Amino acid sequence: MKERIERLKKLTYIPQNEIAWLIEQAELSVKQQEIIEENKRQQEVTVHQFRQAQKDIQHLSGDRKRYKQALEKIITNLNFAITVAQNELEGDVK
Incomplete structure (x- = not known):
């Protein structure tokens, strides 16, 4: 691609097919930039x-x-309450 660009820079007249290629490359570059941005x-x-x-x-x-x-x-707290309840029950049983 670089070689082709360098060759085009040297031309005074750019053939239609080369212009089409340049446009295609520009469009591709824009699409790539959009993809990068996204x-x-x-x-x-x-x-x-x-x-x-x-x-x-x-x-x-x-x-x-x-x-x-x-x-x-x-x-x-529940363990404490259970212990107190057990102690009370044991006290009632005795």
């Missing part, structure tokens, strides 16, 4: 979605930790 846009969207997912995971991890702590407190 790929960049999609990449930006993907990066944004990834970052949002990371934030969501961090948020959910924090929620999980808080729920786990609350559940542990409930279990501790």
Whole structure:
């Protein structure tokens, strides 16, 4: 392709078929640029979605930790209540 461009630069008259080729190459270049732009846009969207997912995971991890702590407190309180109830029952039986 470079050789063909260099040859065309040297010509004073450019034949119709060469002009058609130049137009075709220009159109191809425009299409390639559009594809590159679309790929960049999609990449930006993907990066944004990834970052949002990371934030969501961090948020959910924090929620999980808080729920786990609350559940542990409930279990501790229930165990205490069960122990008290058992002691009361044992006291009633004696």
